[in-house]
Amino acid sequence: MKKQLNFKVWLVLLAISILAVFIVKWDIRLNVVAAIIMAFFMLKFLLVAFYFMELKKANVFWKWAVTLFVSLFSAIVLIVF
Amino acid sequence: MDLVKENSKNIYYPPGGILLWIIIFLELFTFGIALIAMVVYSKNEPEVFHNSRLLLNTTFGLINTIFLITSGFFMTQVVINFKALDNKKSTFYLKLTMLGGVLFLILKSIEYYSKMEAGLTVNHNTFFTFYWMLTLFHVIHVIVGLVILSSVYVGLNRKNKVLELDDVEASATFWHMCDLIWLLLFPIIYLIF
Numbered sequence: 557m558k559k560q561l562n563f564k565v566w567l568v569l570l571a572i573s574i575l576a577v578f579i580v581k582w583d584i585r586l587n588v589v590a591a592i593i594m595a596f597f598m599l600k601f602l603l604v605a606f607y608f609m610e611l612k613k614a615n616v617f618w619k620w621a622v623t624l625f626v627s628l629f630s631a632i633v634l635i636v637f
Numbered sequence: 638m639d640l641v642k643e644n645s646k647n648i649y650y651p652p653g654g655i656l657l658w659i660i661i662f663l664e665l666f667t668f669g670i671a672l673i674a675m676v677v678y679s680k681n682e683p684e685v686f687h688n689s690r691l692l693l694n695t696t697f698g699l700i701n702t703i704f705l706i707t708s709g710f711f712m713t714q715v716v717i718n719f720k721a722l723d724n725k726k727s728t729f730y731l732k733l734t735m736l737g738g739v740l741f742l743i744l745k746s747i748e749y750y751s752k753m754e755a756g757l758t759v760n761h762n763t764f765f766t767f768y769w770m771l772t773l774f775h776v777i778h779v780i781v782g783l784v785i786l787s788s789v790y791v792g793l794n795r796k797n798k799v800l801e802l803d804d805v806e807a808s809a810t811f812w813h814m815c816d817l818i819w820l821l822l823f824p825i826i827y828l829i830f
Binding site: 558562565573574589590593594596600601613614617618625633636 | 712828
């Protein structure tokens with residue numbers, strides 16, 4: 557069960573990574589591209605942390621700490637960008 | 638079926654151990670602040686950053702992402718099989734995990750070599766100063782991770798059982814941290830500028 561779930565997460569991670577590279581080549585506004593790339597980054601980061609690092613089984617403090625870090629980082633990058 | 642029970646719900650016992658998670662946050666803040674500084678500097682020289690980004694091989698970056706993500710997936714299998722007391726499968730997946738790390742380092746070396754051949758060294762411009770410093774710092778983490786995984790491999794293959802679940806989980810958490818750092822670096826350095 558857990559093996560299958562991790563396998564699905566791995567497939568999603570691969571798909572998002574490949575998609576992010578193709579989106580860069582689309583002829584759309586740079587800010588929009590950056591927002592999509594950062595959204596994909598957040599998703600990948602949280603999937604690795606929650607499923608591969610088993611954070612979903614951890615205390616809520618650690619879940620919020622990781623989510624807060626990744627959200628703050630992405631927000632600051634997008635605001636500065 | 639897991640044959641080993643654990644209590645990760647306790648705030649002091651996150652998977653991998655609290656000390657490792659403190660290190661992970663320190664690393665994430667260090668890389669995060671450096672990457673934000675990179676984005677701030679890019680506002681002064683947007684064309685330099687854009688043109689420099691185009692000199693990077695995005696395909697290499699993507700393949701390296703795939704190597705690390707796949708390696709991380711195999712590491713989850715090492716932990717699952719170790720909990721199920723299946724050392725043979727754990728060893729098999731550990732070899733695949735380490736292979737992913739080695740392939741990452743080989744491709745990174747090829748990338749570094751081509752950059753040096755083209756004269757795109759650390760002094761070339763601000764973008765490449767950040768590129769070299771951040772990616773080399775990450776490479777050091779991957780090398781340290783491989784050393785840790787090698788020690789797990791040795792422990793798994795000892796006749797008298799010396800390896801505990803905590804050791805394997807902590808090693809896995811460190812290895813996944815290398816994934817996380819790369820996931821931070823890849824979109825900023827290779828994609829957004």
